[in-house]
Amino acid sequence: MPVSLNTLEIIIRKAGEIALNQFNDLQNLQITQKNPRDFVTAADVAVEKFLKQSLAQKYPEYGFWGEESGQSENQAQRWIVDPIDGTHSFAKGQYFWSISVALEIDNELIFGAVYAPALNDYYCAKKGQGAFKNSKKINVSNETDLGNSMIATGFACLRSYLEENNLERFCRIAQKTTGQRRFGSAAMDLCLVADGQVDAFWEQELNLYDVAAGALIVLEAGGTVTDFKGNKGVFPKQILASNGTILEELLQLM
């Protein structure tokens, strides 16, 4: 069955209600640690379970890959889901966290939605049909000067083994830009690029479920998605999204 934007929005908004119920009762939130720097809450698990079931019921032909439950069969045509992107923010009662759902068929992203329940912002895109925020068409910014730009990044790798340190890159770029932000949800960061609220975003050591939906939303909003060398494509270990017009200047500094 071809995917219906309306049906998906209804499902994803319901998933958002499940998350919001827990967000509004944080004292009783169950939190467990997957490893010393990655934890999971009962909300992550409940949202993923709901999405996995609801999507399979409506679209039984597609497989599923979620951060918390892993991969089902049929990974050639699959939903790619991050039930809560920005779990740390969620658990602290901050508003920048999101539910990220993408549909990928034969390595091509077909659909992406990122819903931020605490902000009630629903971003989505279907391949070739543009990007939308709360049903209004969105576009990347038209900023042409890196010196006037607002950039966002994240530090998923902050305590990792990586020699290449994003702190150094961040300092280098921060000096050349007007505004810098660190929101804590890569899926949302990408939507902010798509909506022109920030001019570029980069992060390293992410996974496809963090960025699949947001990357399609950026592309459909007229932006670019590359690695740090400028190769086009969605590379979660090194993702750079931009409005396109500051890309060359930014690549020099990456």
Ligand code: 2AM
């Ligand atoms: P999460 O909240 O779903 O875990 C913020 O910098 C981004 O990094 C978020 O997309 C967050 O996703 C992700 N993230 C947080 N901890 C991480 C870790 N230990 N390894 C990889 N990604 C992580």
Ligand code: CA
């Ligand atoms: Ca996680």
Ligand code: CA
């Ligand atoms: Ca994530």
Ligand code: CA
């Ligand atoms: Ca997550």
